[in-house]
Amino acid sequence: MSGWVRIVGLGPGCDGLITPEAQATLAEATDIVGYIPYVARIPDRPGLTKHASDNRVELDRARHALDMARAGAQVAVVSSGDPGVFAMASAVFEALEGAPDADTLDIEVLPGITAMLAAAARIGAPLGHDFCCINLSDNLKPWTLIEKRLRLAAEADFAMAFYNPRSKSRPEGFARALSLLQQVCADTRPIIFARAVSTEEEEIKVLPLPDATPEMADMRTVVILGSSTTRHVGRYVYTPRFAK
Amino acid sequence: MSGWVRIVGLGPGCDGLITPEAQATLAEATDIVGYIPYVARIPDRPGLTKHASDNRVELDRARHALDMARAGAQVAVVSSGDPGVFAMASAVFEALEGAPDADTLDIEVLPGITAMLAAAARIGAPLGHDFCCINLSDNLKPWTLIEKRLRLAAEADFAMAFYNPRSKSRPEGFARALSLLQQVCADTRPIIFARAVSTEEEEIKVLPLPDATPEMADMRTVVILGSSTTRHVGRYVYTPRFAK
Numbered sequence: 001m002s003g004w005v006r007i008v009g010l011g012p013g014c015d016g017l018i019t020p021e022a023q024a025t026l027a028e029a030t031d032i033v034g035y036i037p038y039v040a041r042i043p044d045r046p047g048l049t050k051h052a053s054d055n056r057v058e059l060d061r062a063r064h065a066l067d068m069a070r071a072g073a074q075v076a077v078v079s080s081g082d083p084g085v086f087a088m089a090s091a092v093f094e095a096l097e098g099a100p101d102a103d104t105l106d107i108e109v110l111p112g113i114t115a116m117l118a119a120a121a122r123i124g125a126p127l128g129h130d131f132c133c134i135n136l137s138d139n140l141k142p143w144t145l146i147e148k149r150l151r152l153a154a155e156a157d158f159a160m161a162f163y164n165p166r167s168k169s170r171p172e173g174f175a176r177a178l179s180l181l182q183q184v185c186a187d188t189r190p191i192i193f194a195r196a197v198s199t200e201e202e203e204i205k206v207l208p209l210p211d212a213t214p215e216m217a218d219m220r221t222v223v224i225l226g227s228s229t230t231r232h233v234g235r236y237v238y239t240p241r242f243a244k
Numbered sequence: 245m246s247g248w249v250r251i252v253g254l255g256p257g258c259d260g261l262i263t264p265e266a267q268a269t270l271a272e273a274t275d276i277v278g279y280i281p282y283v284a285r286i287p288d289r290p291g292l293t294k295h296a297s298d299n300r301v302e303l304d305r306a307r308h309a310l311d312m313a314r315a316g317a318q319v320a321v322v323s324s325g326d327p328g329v330f331a332m333a334s335a336v337f338e339a340l341e342g343a344p345d346a347d348t349l350d351i352e353v354l355p356g357i358t359a360m361l362a363a364a365a366r367i368g369a370p371l372g373h374d375f376c377c378i379n380l381s382d383n384l385k386p387w388t389l390i391e392k393r394l395r396l397a398a399e400a401d402f403a404m405a406f407y408n409p410r411s412k413s414r415p416e417g418f419a420r421a422l423s424l425l426q427q428v429c430a431d432t433r434p435i436i437f438a439r440a441v442s443t444e445e446e447e448i449k450v451l452p453l454p455d456a457t458p459e460m461a462d463m464r465t466v467v468i469l470g471s472s473t474t475r476h477v478g479r480y481v482y483t484p485r486f487a488k
Contacts, residue, residue, distance in 0.1 A: 016265035019357065024260070058485070084364045086485075090372030093482035102478030109365035113263065113326075113355050120328045121353035128334030130393055132376035132402060140486035149374055152400040156393045158376060234346030238337035241302070241330075242384035 002106065003069035007083040007092055008076045009112015010041055013199035017113045025110060026076055033065045034078035034088070042078065056139075058088060062095035069105060082114035086135045086163045115222040116161035119194030122204055124236030126192060126224050129243060131159040136166075138173050150177060154184045159227040159239055165217040175214040181225060182210055190237055192224040193217055206237055246350065247313035251327040251336055252320045253356015254285055257443035261357045269354060270320055277309045278322035278332070286322065300383075302332060306339035313349060326358035330379045330407045359466040360405035363438030366448055368480030370436060370468050373487060375403035380410075382417050394421060398428045403471040403483055409461040419458040425469060426454055434481055436468040437461055450481055 006025045011017035026032070032042050032050045039052040053061050065075045079087035089109045096102045120127045132153045138146060153160050166174040186209075193205040193216045205216060209225065217223055230239045250269045255261035270276070276286050276294045283296040297305050309319045323331035333353050340346045364371045376397045382390060397404050410418040430453075437449040437460045449460060453469065461467055474483045 011263070014265075016268070017263050017355070019255070019261050019263060021258075021260035082361050082365075084361060084369040084371050086372070089365075089369035090482050090485045093368055093372075093477050093480050094484055096477050096480070099478075102480075105478070107480070109369060111261070111357050111361045111365040113357065114361065117326050117328060117355045117358065121326075121333075121355040124337055125328040125333035125353060127328050127377075128330070128337075130376070130378045132374070132397075132400075133371075134374045142488070145487055149400045149402070152396045153376070156376075156396040156400075158393070233337050233340050234343075234349070236337050236340070236346075236351070238334050240338055241334045243389055244386070 003072045003074060004106040004108070005065050005069045005075045005077060005092065007089045007107070007109045008078050009082045009087070009110060010038060010078055010080055011113040012081055012115050012118040012197045017118065017198055019110070019112065022110050022112060029074050029076035031068055031073045031075045032078060033061055033075055038078045038080050058091035059095055062088065062091040065092065066095055066099070066105065070101070079112070080115070082112040083109055084111065085114045085133065115163065115197060116224060118197045119192065119204070119222045119224060122194060122197060123192055123206060125238040126226050126230055127159055127161065127239065128241060129159065129227060129229065129239040131161060133161045133163070135163045136173055136177055137164040138170065143173065143176070146177065147180060150180055151184060154181065157227050159230060160225045162223040162225070164219060165221055165223050166214065167219055171214065174217055178212055178214055185209055185225070186228055189228065190226045190230055190232070192237065193221050194224065195221045197222070247316045247318060248350040248352070249309050249313045249319045249321060249336065251333045251351070251353045252322050253326045253331070253354060254282060254322055254324055255357040256325055256359050256362040256441045261362065261442055263354070263356065266354050266356060273318050273320035275312055275317045275319045276322060277305055277319055282322045282324050302335035303339055306332065306335040309336065310339055310343070310349065314345070323356070324359070326356040327353055328355065329358045329377065359407065359441060360468060362441045363436065363448070363466045363468060366438060366441060367436055367450060369482040370470050370474055371403055371405065371483065372485060373403065373471060373473065373483040375405060377405045377407070379407045380417055380421055381408040382414065387417065387420070390421065391424060394424055395428060398425065401471050403474060404469045406467040406469070408463060409465055409467050410458065411463055415458065418461055422456055422458055429453055429469070430472055433472065434470045434474055434476070436481065437465055438468065439465045441466070
């Protein structure tokens with residue numbers, strides 16, 4: 001048996017948002033690797049071994065997946081959302097650095113519905129014009145770089161989507177980011193807190209930027225900040241296709 | 245019968261990337277509205293009426309969909325990719341402006357796999373760190389704004405995804421954008437031209453930014469420019485999760 005690694009996006013939570021391509025690959029896999037709650041989404045079946053691991057061990061998990069594939073296993077590395085957006089794909093390629101078989105190992109990334117797009121769809125189309133997407137966790141980059149990007153994104157008048165806004169261990173980061181955005185962006189920009197989109201715990205709040213407070217976000221929340229042109233119509237929020 | 249509008253993302257091209265939620269909605273619709281090639285992707289069946297229209301009539305198309313829903317039809321407005329990313333969702337909400345039933349009409353957006361995520365997955369994980377997404381068409385915004393955003397995005401060291409890089413009617417825009425990026429970004433950044441991803445005509449080119457030329461893109465191409473940290477490993481391109 002020839003081994004492979006597929007890095008599979010499970011979408012934001014509900015099965016209706018997992019692509020048929022991803023489902024077909026999960027059905028062929030001999031091994032599932034991933035963070036505990038994502039692995040738990042895959043039904044058990046004969047011939048399938050699950051390897052669930054804790055958060056923050058992405059690189060160990062990626063190495064384990066590559067090693068199993070080298071030994072002939074068909075390994076699905078599962079991520080929530082899209083594996084290429086702040087998820088497992090980069091960790092797998094990082095684990096491949098320096099490997100003599102980097103060119104020949106059979107690795108593919110299968111895209112998924114990432115949280116910001118699911119959240120945007122629920123509320124209308126806040127990402128309907130130019131936007132940026134920033135990971136607010138300062139585990140892997142300095143706060144100074146996050147701050148620089150926030151300032152430039154505000155100056156560019158992008159709508160912005162924020163991943164990992166607020167971890168339990170470092171809750172102060174999001175307070176700083178929010179305070180900076182409240183200083184540099186117009187008060188009319190709407191901000192959207194979308195938690196656990198497409199699951200039973202889904203909760204969506206929309207409010208003017210000045211009314212936002214840090215505890216409105218947790219690690220299951222994606223935050224979207226409108227641009228200066230983002231508008232309300234009926235119960236929807238959208239960013240028009242045109243700009244001046 | 246109570247009418248509705250669903251704005252449905254068909255993904256980048258192949259059926260394996262259409263979500264089950266989107267498929268279920270297409271199966272319930274009485275009417276399909278959209279740009280000719282996207283409507284052509286939906287199989288005919290008894291009870292389904294297709295309304296295909298040309299490019300650049302997004303607002304007329306959106307109004308038509310809303311009016312049919314008001315008259316009781318169950319209307320799927322189809323977009324390629326994700327409807328909230330430079331596609332039909334914003335046009336539908338724009339068409340809803342000022343309508344007395346803006347609050348009560350039954351409208352939902354169903355997310356899809358947008359082109360940049362499908363393209364990124366094919367080549368590795370070039371959008372694995374902070375990135376921005378810019379529509380390069382100057383039909384609906386001035387070139388000065390595009391230029392400002394490109395300069396600020398380069399300064400922020402975002403990876404960048406570009407939609408609608410080069411139209412037949414205005415091919416010079418992409419030449420200007422590319423020339424600007426070649427001036428302000430380091431020569432080591434890789435650029436990816438991904439055409440017709442997930443279809444039989446799929447074609448993907450990766451090269452150093454200085455080697456890119458405008459005719460490498462057309463309207464079916466999404467272009468991804470790496471950040472300063474984007475790297476090659478084996479035959480893949482990825483942006484590491486960490487930054488300095």
